[in-house]
Amino acid sequence: MTTPILRAADVSALHDRLLATPGWPAEEPAPADDGLWRWVQTNHRYNCRLWAEEDLARRTTVADSAIAANKRAIDGFNQARNDATERVDELLLVALGLVDAASARTDAPVSTVSAGARLNSETAGSIVDRMSIMALKIHAMRAQTLRDDVDDAHRAASRVKLERLLQQRSDLGQCLDALLADAVAGRAYFKVYRQFKMYNDARFNPELVKERSARA
Template structure:
């Protein structure tokens, strides 16, 4: 099985596992051995699906402002974890293909393999929830029909994205593409680069 298709299966399994409890505080029940690439992929999707539900919670118009602030800080922390995990996955690919010599006409891709997998992970969460919308018995038929149409598009995106990721990896392995990893260097989380934070020192 191509890597992207395998990754999507792991992402879908993690999303399904989350919904066994549907609780943002449930510990991640990772079935893969620590240190394996599969373990990282499962954990990555768990972060994404938990954050999806945190984003739902914070949009409650009746939410207590103090609770909203706690959730916002949790979402910010989750975003940092997500970025760190993407960079961890890119490090895996960079090490894996370190010995590949780029061809003279090799080109760089607009995004790294890990950021493409990040999109695939979030797509798995979208597909799960859109499918759930098509199965609602408390919604009218027009809503269900709209969601069926959206689900069809998401499933098409899954096919296109998995194929594109596997093609990118094949191109890197053959030297037709080469990787450069740019760290995100988020400034607002860093007390040395966020002026609101360093002004308080």
């Protein structure tokens, strides 16, 4: 196999390194490659932007128009995050020889799975996406343990939660490594699951269809 398969430890290391990079996510460092790692990084970038926008959308002392702008940004970042997740899955499936490369980006990829392999309901890309979100939770909870404007009880409770989050990310990483190992061995496979987010598409969202009809 010419394309390296992801390792969970490398994914977590990238997530943490990017979160510690000054200017991230507004400023994006060059990815390790223009293929798989580019899309792992892109997924993480949009999760980070989504996280920040979700915080802003909870404000209570700004105009409603500001919150509406936050909500529109959230829709865009969420779509970009999902698109990146799908690209991770496409590239992994091609690298694993589990899908025909020419059809990988279509809505109906042609499977080349060995007989007898089990279908895993969660994709490798979705695990990477969940690990990205977990890295954000860990980063934010660690900051809570270092606050000097709260009492000891808050910091202690945050340390307990931090340890649990670290364990949860470790569990996800083990699942990713096991899935990819089984896929390499021909024991398991996954598919690209298209999200088809209809609310972002003016052709499918019934309220946007109504607006377009009214304008016509």
